[in-house]
């Protein structure tokens with residue numbers, strides 16, 4: 001591109017000056033446009049990262065108010081060990097809850113997410129209604145864990161540090177994700193103890209707040225998808241499960 005300035009009339013010289021000022025050589029122009037495009041892409045990437053990080057943090061909130069892990073556990077035990085409540089859970093409540101859980105597990109069997117040959121774990125099973133339901137629908141090799149054991153259906157175990165070896169179960173169910181003070185440990189333990197290709201089903205509340213014993217609040221499925229980083233999201237379904245409204249199904253990736 002020419003930038004030569006020749007002597008001439010005033011008008012000619014002004015024209016040449018404008019021409020000189022506005023003309024940018026081809027190669028620097030390409031570099032400039034590429035640089036601007038690169039800066040644009042970079043800004044989009046930062047905006048995307050900011051919004052993703054923001055919504056994940058905003059969609060899973062840990063409740064404050066527990067001064068220590070022990071105080072959190074003590075609060076859970078207060079309710080789970082209550083003798084009057086345990087009486088109700090094991091009598092009046094029993095059949096109704098077993099029948100609702102059985103319907104959920106039957107439905108999972110029809111969708112080939114659970115089978116009679118599955119080795120199954122129910123996390124936070126309290127007195128064991130969900131384990132009784134698993135056995136009732138034919139999943140004989142089933143057990144529950146809770147802070148308070150109730151043999152033979154429920155053994156003692158903290159879901160932040162499950163008392164099982166790696167890759168033990170084909171199927172894990174829980175409706176107590178909201179009780180996890182450390183959700184990443186809760187999910188990490190599920191992914192550790194599930195076999196490759198194993199299925200995890202969580203019942204969670206997205207559209208209403210859970211009870212005063214909950215330790216976190218979940219507002220979308222997105223944080224679960226991020227926490228289940230060694231699994232694929234398989235299904236998200238609406239359910240009506242004792243105040244919990246959403247069923248989320250993950251399958252652990254095959255190595």
Ligand SMILES: C[S@@+](CC[C@H](N)C(=O)[O-])C[C@H]1O[C@@H](n2cnc3c(N)ncnc32)[C@H](O)[C@@H]1O
Nearest residue numbers: 076080124125126146147157158159160176179
């Ligand atoms: C809302 S109850 C749910 C009981 C049962 N899944 C049901 O639907 O009937 C929550 C249960 O989680 C148990 N839990 C709380 N924190 C736990 C922990 N860290 N490890 C194991 N179980 C825990 C409690 O003891 C309680 O039995």
